[in-house]
Amino acid sequence: MEQRSIAFIGAGNMARSIIAGLIASGYDAKKITATAPTTTRLAPLKDDFGINTDSDNLRAAQQADVVVLAVKPQLMADVCLPLQAVDFSNKLVISIAAGINSARLATMLDSQLHLVRVMPNTPALIGKGMSGLYAESTLAPQDHQFASELLQAVGEICWVKQEADINGIIAAAGSAPAYFFLFMEAIQQQAMAQGFDEQTARLLVQQTALGAAEMVQANPDTDLATLRQQVTSKGGTTAEAINTFNHHHLTEIVAKAMQAAVARAQEMEQLF
Numbered sequence: 172m173e174q175r176s177i178a179f180i181g182a183g184n185m186a187r188s189i190i191a192g193l194i195a196s197g198y199d200a201k202k203i204t205a206t207a208p209t210t211t212r213l214a215p216l217k218d219d220f221g222i223n224t225d226s227d228n229l230r231a232a233q234q235a236d237v238v239v240l241a242v243k244p245q246l247m248a249d250v251c252l253p254l255q256a257v258d259f260s261n262k263l264v265i266s267i268a269a270g271i272n273s274a275r276l277a278t279m280l281d282s283q284l285h286l287v288r289v290m291p292n293t294p295a296l297i298g299k300g301m302s303g304l305y306a307e308s309t310l311a312p313q314d315h316q317f318a319s320e321l322l323q324a325v326g327e328i329c330w331v332k333q334e335a336d337i338n339g340i341i342a343a344a345g346s347a348p349a350y351f352f353l354f355m356e357a358i359q360q361q362a363m364a365q366g367f368d369e370q371t372a373r374l375l376v377q378q379t380a381l382g383a384a385e386m387v388q389a390n391p392d393t394d395l396a397t398l399r400q401q402v403t404s405k406g407g408t409t410a411e412a413i414n415t416f417n418h419h420h421l422t423e424i425v426a427k428a429m430q431a432a433v434a435r436a437q438e439m440e441q442l443f
């Protein structure tokens with residue numbers, strides 16, 4: 172892919188995940204700079220991936236072709252204020268922040284932007300990310316392509332047509348690794364309660380989750396319900412477990428959780 176210079180403003184969990192994935196995919200480490208106020212987050216990035224680090228956001232942004240905004244939403248306005256001095260006319264801006272829309276980002280940076288909003292997730296760290304992307308139709312094709320390739324370097328992508336759909340991506344992918352971790356934690360805990368040691372309980376759940384996810388991927392023409400039914404023998408053990416989930420309205424719980432994620436993103440759009 173095109174090797175543009177990239178400045179990650181903010182060097183937390185998500186920036187690290189994308190940087191790790193980019194380096195693993197062969198992106199030139201010298202073309203990547205990450206910023207943070209202290210060396211706590213920066214030193215490991217420099218040591219692990221050989222990228223440049225800087226505590227000066229303005230300098231990093233001025234020197235980059237692509238500026239990735241990767242700070243917490245509540246900090247975004249404060250972080251953007253000094254960046255208003257940057258000439259963004261020839262730069263691509265990528266924001267990964269939840270709950271801050273394009274119009275608000277343009278106001279925060281006081282510029283007309285070549286902007287892509289991206290909603291990634293942390294499995295980008297191991298090249299298994301899922302990112303949703305949104306841009307105005309006026310975005311140049313080469314910027315569109317660069318953003319696609321950047322996120323494809325760390326996983327799968329899908330472009331959404333309306334900016335509001337980014338909130339749906341948050342609910343279904345950005346936040347969703349945590350749902351699976353929670354589910355796996357619950358299985359691990361119950362396996363331990365049934366007598367397995369912690370390590371064995373973890374192996375049982377992690378290998379099963381991996382196997383299930385890979386079966387989904389390996390059978391694109393088989394719907395998820397069919398895969399479930401193939402495990403569920405009539406009158407057997409799985410049927411009892413699934414009946415218990417249904418009795419406690421698992422589907423409704425998931426729907427409510429995803430709706431709550433969207434509602435929070437909408438609320439953040441008003442707050443920050």
Ligand SMILES: NC(=O)C1=CN([C@@H]2O[C@H](COP(=O)(O)OP(=O)(O)OC[C@H]3O[C@@H](n4cnc5c(N)ncnc54)[C@H](O)[C@@H]3O)[C@@H](O)[C@H]2O)C=CC1
Binds near residue numbers: 346
């Ligand atoms: N963690 C996740 O799974 C996902 C996070 N996001 C978005 O990514 C963004 C970052 O989230 P995380 O990485 O989880 O947060 P984080 O708290 O791990 O990282 C934020 C980083 O910003 C740095 N920072 C704080 N003040 C700064 C400043 N003035 N200048 C430069 N850097 C500064 C901090 O040192 C920290 O390393 C958020 O906007 C979030 O909505 C999006 C998708 C998934």
Ligand SMILES: O=C(O)[C@@H]1CCC=N1
Binds near residue numbers: 269341345346
């Ligand atoms: O929890 C959050 O707000 C961020 C956005 C998606 C995942 N983490």
